[in-house]
Amino acid sequence: MTTVSHHDTPVLNVALLGGGTVGSQVARILTEDSELLTERIGARLNLAGVFVRNTAAQRDYQLPSLLYTTDAEELISRADIVIELMGGIDPARELILAAINRGAAVVTGNKALLATHGTELFTAAADQGVQLSFEASVCGAIPILRPLRDSLSGDRVTRVMGIANGTTNYILDQMDTTGISFGDALAEAQRLGYAEADPTADIAGHDAAAKVAILASLAFQAPFTLDQVDCQGITTITAEDNEAAAAAGFVIKLLAIAERVSTNGDDGVVLRVHPTLLPREHPLAAVRGAYNAVFVEAENAGELMFYGAGAGGEATASAVMGDVVSIAKRLQHGGPGRPHTPKTSLDALEIGHTTTSYMIVVHAADQPGVLATVASLFAEQGVSIETMQQAPAELTPLEAERAAAAGETPQAVLRFITHRGLEQRLADTVAAIEELDVVSAVTSVLRVEGN
Ligand SMILES: NC(=O)C1=CN([C@@H]2O[C@H](COP(=O)(O)OP(=O)(O)OC[C@H]3O[C@@H](n4cnc5c(N)ncnc54)[C@H](O)[C@@H]3O)[C@@H](O)[C@H]2O)C=CC1
Numbered sequence: 001m002t003t004v005s006h007h008d009t010p011v012l013n014v015a016l017l018g019g020g021t022v023g024s025q026v027a028r029i030l031t032e033d034s035e036l037l038t039e040r041i042g043a044r045l046n047l048a049g050v051f052v053r054n055t056a057a058q059r060d061y062q063l064p065s066l067l068y069t070t071d072a073e074e075l076i077s078r079a080d081i082v083i084e085l086m087g088g089i090d091p092a093r094e095l096i097l098a099a100i101n102r103g104a105a106v107v108t109g110n111k112a113l114l115a116t117h118g119t120e121l122f123t124a125a126a127d128q129g130v131q132l133s134f135e136a137s138v139c140g141a142i143p144i145l146r147p148l149r150d151s152l153s154g155d156r157v158t159r160v161m162g163i164a165n166g167t168t169n170y171i172l173d174q175m176d177t178t179g180i181s182f183g184d185a186l187a188e189a190q191r192l193g194y195a196e197a198d199p200t201a202d203i204a205g206h207d208a209a210a211k212v213a214i215l216a217s218l219a220f221q222a223p224f225t226l227d228q229v230d231c232q233g234i235t236t237i238t239a240e241d242n243e244a245a246a247a248a249g250f251v252i253k254l255l256a257i258a259e260r261v262s263t264n265g266d267d268g269v270v271l272r273v274h275p276t277l278l279p280r281e282h283p284l285a286a287v288r289g290a291y292n293a294v295f296v297e298a299e300n301a302g303e304l305m306f307y308g309a310g311a312g313g314e315a316t317a318s319a320v321m322g323d324v325v326s327i328a329k330r331l332q333h334g335g336p337g338r339p340h341t342p343k344t345s346l347d348a349l350e351i352g353h354t355t356t357s358y359m360i361v362v363h364a365a366d367q368p369g370v371l372a373t374v375a376s377l378f379a380e381q382g383v384s385i386e387t388m389q390q391a392p393a394e395l396t397p398l399e400a401e402r403a404a405a406a407g408e409t410p411q412a413v414l415r416f417i418t419h420r421g422l423e424q425r426l427a428d429t430v431a432a433i434e435e436l437d438v439v440s441a442v443t444s445v446l447r448v449e450g451n
């Protein structure tokens with residue numbers, strides 16, 4: 001079905017099923033990043049149409065109205081790659097099968113479907129020799145499925161454990177840190193595009209259960225389904241639970257766990273999703289908002305941790321597009337696709353171009369006006385001060401005696417932490433401070449990141 005455009009660039013037709021939170025962002029990337037994608041793939045991705053319920057509805061990213069259609073079959077018949085972002089079981093299942101049977105490759109983010117009808121879909125794809133990719137279905141933007149399937153395929157995974165649902169993590173985090181009610185936190189998660197169309201799937205744990213079934217299928221190389229997961233959601237968590245957990249030094253997280261178990265001659269995998277108390281210093285306790293994180297334990301690799309945005313339109317669209325580009329490269333070039341060819345036109349820039357913040361420790365005369373003088377140098381460079389602390393310089397008794405005898409001005413230590421600013425301006429500020437007569441030394445300049 002690949003066609004050639006009038007510029008001799010081959011064209012791959014893409015059908016998008018669903019134009020909601022994630023679908024809209026995929027449409028945006030296909031449109032706005034078309035040139036970049038063409039350069040990476042060696043073929044142009046042509047968005048042939050978007051299957052929706054209502055062609056007249058307003059969307060997060062609006063395409064020309066001609067591209068919206070309610071005729072999925074016709075759209076699929078014109079596609080090399082079909083991206084399913086509708087959610088739900090039917091008609092998503094039937095449409096994916098129709099695409100596969102027509103020889104189109106499929107990308108989906110539909111964990112509910114894969115965790116219930118995965119075997120049927122993967123068998124159909126294998127029979128037809130087409131790709132079915134689904135990185136977006138588990139933990140949004142986090143590349144977790146490909147590492148499990150490919151990178152760890154020479155190892156034996158023993159356990160997968162993590163936070164796999166953004167909505168519930170957001171709700172629990174908001175309840176824990178702001179005291180907001182369950183209902184308000186859920187409404188906010190829906191507004192931000194984290195929740196499923198029916199958020200019961202999130203709060204009852206079914207979404208995390210579907211994800212852990214998919215994770216386990218790849219980790220243990222055996223098919224697992226949603227109904228095999230022991231699942232408890234967060235609907236029963238009360239403010240009292242939160243208070244008791246906090247008082248004991250814990251935080252409540254909804255964990256999804258799949259582990260290889262061999263007890264009393266039974267060898268298999270236990271799959272579970274439930275609210276869990278974690279010590280506040282545990283790495284998973286620090287996973288805030290709609291972020292997800294997954295620990296993978298393997299016999300030879302040891303412990304690995306994957307972390308990133310677990311939900312949201314843009315983040316999830318990134319994972320969808322990763323699958324699309326990978327498939328498109330294979331369709332275009334065969335095998336694993338064209339090797340990565342770096343762009344030579346992109347320059348490596350000097351560090352002065354970056355933005356960061358500084359901690360600057362200044363030893364200066366402890367006398368009126370000095371602080372204002374030093375602070376004015378920040379202002380001159382447009383550097384904003386986040387915090388400033390002043391303390392008298394700590395001298396040993398011997399040093400103090402010697403300084404007094406020499407008639408030296410008492411010294412103060414000023415410690416500044418700046419807001420983020422252009423590195424060059426921060427460096428220039430430090431140089432200007434060092435020039436001041438009232439400054440005896442700048443004793444420490446360190447960059448601050450992660451603030
Ligand atoms: N929102 C998120 O953060 C993430 C979502 N996903 C998955 O991606 C998929 C899409 O999610 P969202 O974009 O959030 O959903 P959404 O509810 O915002 O969008 C769904 C779209 O599909 C269309 N649609 C649904 N059923 C249809 C039908 N029967 N006929 C025609 N059109 C239909 C809707 O009109 C809408 O345009 C789901 O499978 C979801 O589980 C996966 C990872 C993250």
Ligand SMILES: N[C@@H](CC=O)C(=O)O
Nearest residue numbers: 165166167195196311
């Ligand atoms: N509803 C899901 C969306 C991503 O998979 C979540 O909250 O994690």
Ligand code: NA
Nearest residue numbers: 135138140142
């Ligand atoms: Na992912």
